[in-house]
Amino acid sequence: MTTSISLALEYFHPWPNSAGFYLARHRGWFADAGIDLQIRTVDPGIGDSLEHLGRRLVDLAVFPTNRLLVRTERGEPLKAIAAVNQRGLETIRTLTSSGISNLAQLAGKRVALNPTPRGVAIVRDLVAGAGGDPDTVTLVDVGARELTSAELAGGAADATFGSYWAWDILLSEHPDRPERIWRVDEELPFGYHSYLLGAHDDLVNRNPLLLADFQSISERGFRYAAQHPDETVELLSDVMPYFPAGVIARSLDAISSTWFYENGWGTVRPELVEPYAHWLAGHGILTAPERWSAAFANTSAASANHAP
Template sequence: MTPLRIGLEYFTPWTNDVGYQIAIANDLYLQQGLEVRQVLVDPLAGDTLEHLVRGDVDIAVCPTNRLLKRVEAGQALRGIATINHRAMETILTTTSTGIQRPLDLQGRRVAFNPTPRGIALVRHLITSDGGDPDSMIIVDSGSREINADDIVAGFADAFFGAYWAWDALFGTTPSAQRVALPVDEIGMLAYPSYVLAVRADSLSTDRESLTKFLHASEQGFRLAASDHALAV
């Protein structure tokens, strides 16, 4: 039995990880001769890619941009599969703001974590829609995830960084009053939000095990998509 450790990207398993959980629960990995263990990484010791580089995990679930940045810096890491086949991020607002497109963010208070990436993405969206990104008023939300209730309460007019896959789970604002603008539908380049990464040398030393892992994981995600009761 070949052991494999997969580092999950969040503080706790969430919907993005359901395929692995189903594969484990239904012995799909064991059928491939793999003993797969999910690892919740310590954020104080770095993200999943940092744990991967140190050898604490064998596979890392990670945001695409973090992998690209490390590869650009010369780290020997490689992506082997996409988890989300489209971007999950949205511009979140409510019907009361009147915001319906990136152009409407001009002169409005937009909350997000103002990292270089965050600023560049929001500015790109506004510019691509013919607007002036300098007129946007940035509200620093840090690592906090804003929901529709915060917008109703006046924290900001819109929030960049919400995920369409789970925003509906948070807050009490009726769904009819929520407006979610997926970034890949409003001017952003299409990209997968999360990918699986490995150390480059494992592509030669552990290729067979990785191939088996991907096969069983795909089975798990397909089961989740076809049997919602099983996924829940």
């Protein structure tokens, strides 16, 4: 008996952070377990991967931790079952020609970003934490886009928040445009899982064995992808043919370092969720951070709720 499972990725197109799912499918490991895996990108006209999951347009999805916490606090029946990344991926990016050598110097400058409450709060905290005045930062709304180094050189902004050090920056860096990069989770007083894997409560409750199999096979795929980069790049070059193989290879090398904790894939770590939830609450994005573990199913996080 074969069970069809659909997975929505976290972005507008596949990128190496999804390599484990593609490798496991390509090598037949999902099929061997009776799973017919369909990997999909989201339709922006509908919403993000969590919106697709909430509407039951897909069975599983990859999504950011903060968005899950917001939705589950609203009572949406969604659960994370595994962590894809063991750290954050975002950066503050500028060109050395901007003269900005520390985050405090963003004061009085133009910073491009998607001005979500979380994004604005992170930029303000980074500037303030470095000793600058966040009230003097001019925010440039670029929506979901990430400015390229060429656009920064052209004056679109002085710096940008959001570009992933393991992807976006690699797409547009140029030797004639040297850059300064700050990895956000190294500047904030807390870390976080950039992406999680999750499902609708109905599937979590109805078929936990299927989800356990899916997670186990995914771990095998991510481990294989990290250990066999040449084969992985070859496969991904077919999945995402409009990106140079050299960039895919560099991205894979960078992002694979975020997949494992103590040699295991999927571990949800309370120390990367609870402080983050309280920070989100401190900025009015959550109201009940002590209930963060309600967003997780059958994980170490779910059993580590410190709320009474």
